[in-house]
Amino acid sequence: MDDSFTIEALCLFCNAVLTSEEGKEFDSGDLIKCNNCGEMNDYDSVVEVAKEKGVDKVESEIEKELHKTMKNLFK
Ligand SMILES: [Zn+2]
Numbered sequence: 001m002d003d004s005f006t007i008e009a010l011c012l013f014c015n016a017v018l019t020s021e022e023g024k025e026f027d028s029g030d031l032i033k034c035n036n037c038g039e040m041n042d043y044d045s046v047v048e049v050a051k052e053k054g055v056d057k058v059e060s061e062i063e064k065e066l067h068k069t070m071k072n073l074f075k
Contacts, residue, residue, distance in 0.1 A: 007054045008050050013039040018046065 016036035
Protein backbone atom coordinates (compact mmCIF):
# COMPACT_ATOMS: atom_id res chain seq x y z
CA MET A 1 0.00 0.00 0.00
CA ASP A 2 1.07 3.55 -0.78
CA ASP A 3 2.78 5.38 2.05
CA SER A 4 0.71 8.48 1.44
CA PHE A 5 -2.30 6.57 2.71
CA THR A 6 -0.96 6.34 6.23
CA ILE A 7 -3.54 7.74 8.58
CA GLU A 8 -2.21 9.46 11.65
CA ALA A 9 -4.01 9.88 14.91
CA LEU A 10 -3.79 13.55 15.79
CA CYS A 11 -4.33 15.33 19.08
CA LEU A 12 -7.73 17.02 19.05
CA PHE A 13 -6.29 19.99 20.94
CA CYS A 14 -2.92 20.77 19.33
CA ASN A 15 -2.83 18.49 16.23
CA ALA A 16 0.37 16.78 17.32
CA VAL A 17 0.71 13.15 16.25
CA LEU A 18 -0.38 10.92 19.08
CA THR A 19 2.06 8.20 19.99
CA SER A 20 1.46 5.32 22.31
CA GLU A 21 3.91 3.68 24.59
CA GLU A 22 5.67 0.72 23.07
CA GLY A 23 3.36 -2.26 22.83
CA LYS A 24 0.39 -0.39 24.22
CA GLU A 25 -2.83 -0.53 22.29
CA PHE A 26 -5.86 1.66 22.67
CA ASP A 27 -9.43 0.61 22.68
CA SER A 28 -12.77 2.28 22.35
CA GLY A 29 -13.48 4.37 25.43
CA ASP A 30 -9.82 4.90 26.28
CA LEU A 31 -8.22 8.26 26.79
CA ILE A 32 -4.96 8.94 24.97
CA LYS A 33 -2.65 11.46 26.57
CA CYS A 34 -0.97 13.83 24.16
CA ASN A 35 2.78 13.94 24.68
CA ASN A 36 2.87 17.47 23.31
CA CYS A 37 0.19 19.39 25.22
CA GLY A 38 -0.76 16.86 27.90
CA GLU A 39 -4.47 16.88 27.09
CA MET A 40 -6.45 13.67 27.22
CA ASN A 41 -7.93 12.69 23.87
CA ASP A 42 -11.02 10.54 23.65
CA TYR A 43 -10.07 7.51 21.56
CA ASP A 44 -13.37 7.38 19.68
CA SER A 45 -13.19 11.05 18.67
CA VAL A 46 -9.60 10.65 17.50
CA VAL A 47 -10.57 7.64 15.39
CA GLU A 48 -13.56 9.52 13.97
CA VAL A 49 -11.36 12.44 12.86
CA ALA A 50 -8.71 10.11 11.45
CA LYS A 51 -11.37 8.24 9.51
CA GLU A 52 -12.74 11.43 7.97
CA LYS A 53 -9.26 12.49 6.91
CA GLY A 54 -8.65 9.07 5.41
CA VAL A 55 -11.86 9.28 3.42
CA ASP A 56 -10.90 12.72 2.11
CA LYS A 57 -7.55 11.37 0.98
CA VAL A 58 -9.06 8.39 -0.79
CA GLU A 59 -11.69 10.54 -2.46
CA SER A 60 -9.15 12.97 -3.89
CA GLU A 61 -7.10 10.05 -5.21
CA ILE A 62 -10.17 8.57 -6.88
CA GLU A 63 -11.02 11.95 -8.38
CA LYS A 64 -7.53 12.22 -9.85
CA GLU A 65 -7.80 8.78 -11.43
CA LEU A 66 -11.26 9.60 -12.73
CA HIS A 67 -9.99 12.74 -14.44
CA LYS A 68 -7.33 10.68 -16.17
CA THR A 69 -9.91 8.16 -17.30
CA MET A 70 -12.26 10.81 -18.59
CA LYS A 71 -9.50 12.51 -20.54
CA ASN A 72 -8.67 9.25 -22.24
CA LEU A 73 -12.32 8.64 -23.08
CA PHE A 74 -12.84 11.94 -24.82
CA LYS A 75 -9.60 12.08 -26.75
ZN1 LIG B 1 -1.93 17.82 22.11
